[in-house]
Amino acid sequence: MRIIRSLEFHSGSKEEKLPDFTPEFPYIASRAELDYYRELFVPWHWHKAVELFYIESGELKYCTPNETLVFPAGSGGMVNSNVLHMTQILTSREKNIQLLHIFDPDFIAGKCGSAIEQKYTTPMVTASQLEMIPLYPDDPAQAAILNEIRQAFQLSENEFGYELRIREALSRIWLQLLKLCSPLLQNSSDADAGKTDKIKSMMIYIHEHYAEKISISKLAAAAFLSERECYRVFQNCLHMTPTEYMRSYRLQMACQMLAQGRESITEIGLSCGLGNASYFGKIFHEYAGCTPLEYRRKWQDNTKK
Known part of the structure; x- marks a missing residue:
């Protein structure tokens, strides 16, 4: 095991x-x-x-x-x-x-x-x-x-x-x-299958373009949906808005880069689509309860043990 x-x-x-x-x-x-x-x-x-x-x-x-x-x-x-x-x-x-x-x-x-x-x-x-x-x-x-x-x-x-x-x-x-x-x-439901296919298509689009500015119209188009349907599918499947999911995924990628990489805090914020060091530091602290630098020290020290 x-x-x-x-x-x-x-x-x-x-x-x-x-x-x-x-x-x-x-x-x-x-x-x-x-x-x-x-x-x-x-x-x-x-x-x-x-x-x-x-x-x-x-x-x-x-x-x-x-x-x-x-x-x-x-x-x-x-x-x-x-x-x-x-x-x-x-x-x-x-x-x-x-x-x-x-x-x-x-x-x-x-x-x-x-x-x-x-x-x-x-x-x-x-x-x-x-x-x-x-x-x-x-x-x-x-x-x-x-x-x-x-x-x-x-x-x-x-x-x-x-x-x-x-x-x-x-x-x-x-x-x-x-x-x-x-x-x-x-009781099978083709509607449920179609709904999850749509959300996966939009998730994949975010995962491939998270460093860029992503508009709701582009995101919806990736799954051949209207903007209204895009919001509905995200809420029904992931219980959050498209914007909330984008932010969450970008922060997850930032955590990964902080724990595993050597890039500067500024570089990570920009490459994850989270803005400059000041704004990145603010929203990261709200998400992780610590600064990006504190997070890096904690997890890179754990890796060395």
Whole structure:
């Protein structure tokens, strides 16, 4: 199991990078030690891989375009393929540790077009209304699935047959999840799928042009929307305005440059589209609770340890 203390994203798409995730074996098990992350949240992102998680300790909030759920220790769930989501730490009283199975649905389905894909995986991953499946231990059926998820982390990568054993375990969990959410699969919504496609197109445009001045008209045009629709889609999916998302993303990029680079504060402010050093310093302090220089010292010192 890999220990994760930070996340990286592909430039532009904001799709999460998954180290050691290969076509030959599209699965990784991770122990996310969230208190080591630079921020108290993981920003909006997506990935084709399914995210099956268990909260070992602490408390975590998950947001998707249509749901906000809180997961205390002992609970868990699944985030569906390509679903936009973000997470936020809710407690500092104890360590926040999350265990994750990340896998491509093809890992279970096998060959493209197989009967398993058509009958079992496709109905779940193509259900736009099925963003998350929450699991809580006070429900006996959900508790049984949580137990299976937790036990699957006990499989050793060095054990003979590990690859087959983990696929067997995930297949068993998948079948139980499919039964659990079968009532939801009866009501598909093409409108939801179209909405998330639009927001992703506009997010990618911001990620590729954040250093520039971005007008709402240009942003809306990237998804073939009117300005009014642009505002509506951002509010419905990310629960913020386009301007708020642009500012948040620019500040995230500034944090990354401060922690990893050597550019001056002025250069970072300008290259992230956040203005001169004075204005950048003001809005950065509102965002991070410290000056850009203090932030740099803190995280570059942590890297050296």
